[in-house]
Amino acid sequence: MPAFKTIALIGRYNSPSVATGLSTMGEHLRRKGRQVLVERETAANSGITGFPVADYDEIGAKADLAVVQGGDGSMLSAARHLAVHHVPLVGVNQGRLGFMTDIASGNMLEAIDQILEGRLATEERTMLAAEVRRGGTTELSTFALNDAVVNKGAVGRLIEFLVHIDGAFVYDLRADGIIVATPTGSTAYALSSDGPILQPNVPGFALVPICPHTLSNRPIMISDRSVIEITLKRSADARLHFDGQLQYDLREGDRVIVRRAEHTITFVHPPGYSYYAMLREKLHWSEVL
Numbered sequence: 001m002p003a004f005k006t007i008a009l010i011g012r013y014n015s016p017s018v019a020t021g022l023s024t025m026g027e028h029l030r031r032k033g034r035q036v037l038v039e040r041e042t043a044a045n046s047g048i049t050g051f052p053v054a055d056y057d058e059i060g061a062k063a064d065l066a067v068v069q070g071g072d073g074s075m076l077s078a079a080r081h082l083a084v085h086h087v088p089l090v091g092v093n094q095g096r097l098g099f100m101t102d103i104a105s106g107n108m109l110e111a112i113d114q115i116l117e118g119r120l121a122t123e124e125r126t127m128l129a130a131e132v133r134r135g136g137t138t139e140l141s142t143f144a145l146n147d148a149v150v151n152k153g154a155v156g157r158l159i160e161f162l163v164h165i166d167g168a169f170v171y172d173l174r175a176d177g178i179i180v181a182t183p184t185g186s187t188a189y190a191l192s193s194d195g196p197i198l199q200p201n202v203p204g205f206a207l208v209p210i211c212p213h214t215l216s217n218r219p220i221m222i223s224d225r226s227v228i229e230i231t232l233k234r235s236a237d238a239r240l241h242f243d244g245q246l247q248y249d250l251r252e253g254d255r256v257i258v259r260r261a262e263h264t265i266t267f268v269h270p271p272g273y274s275y276y277a278m279l280r281e282k283l284h285w286s287e288v289l
Helices: 016-031 040-046 056-062 072-085 105-116 275-282
Strands: 006-010 035-039 065-070 089-093 121-125 128-134 137-144 147-152 159-165 168-175 177-181 204-210 220-223 228-234 238-242 246-250 255-260 265-269
Touching (some): 006 016, 006 056, 035 040, 035 056, 072 137, 072 265, 089 105, 128 147, 168 177
Parallel strands (some): 089 265
Antiparallel strands (some): 238 246
8 A cells, every 4th residue: 555655735826726725735634644745836836835845856756646736737747747756646626627637626635535545546647758850869858648739830821741650651641730649638639629539548549630631531549659750741830739738849851759658657546536437527428408
């Protein structure tokens, strides 16, 4: 059973509800005999005091668990920072949909107590490793939990790019862009672009064209052991986005290489968590109209 002796608190939103939630959670954990760390930017934005402040590297070295308060964006940011340190995450929803932050703020103390008592479920989520190669140099290398997206920038014209999978030519596509999504990211941008929903433990990625000029270009799913190469063929302006949070300007001839990351991120859930129940709730399935 995980000990969870040192717990980090993370929250990206600068809002009274997140600040209150962080302080409440911190005091509760301290009463339970846990060491509490507050992520440095979180402390600065929320104004929370009375707890040791730590950057992500310190959290990675010391924490057994990170409690993330906010929305899915907060979980995405924490995952990119902490996956390499193997620190598991638990999410308290202070945002909107909350596909990853599955604990409601109203019962967060009860849920965290269950987790501390060892009544929990864990699951590993696949992450992406992506890099941009320009000529013979690597210009960028980073991770993403949801997706890597090549799309048109501010000009508003279609871009043209080549897609290869494991060295094999797939297509030459004119479109607004393309999404490479993990199972976790299948319910994000990919879903709004008519991509499939993938159960989190499916060993695959979804390739989802964005507004392709040829309507026969449909989303496909490939093995997560594949290497995807996207070569920008023609564009006045194009960008690469990671998890909707980081971006990088691309040039014609740039190659975007996307593969499964070496590290995964572990999500911790209280007892009773169900992925399908979450989908029913968030996507309003089975509602009586």
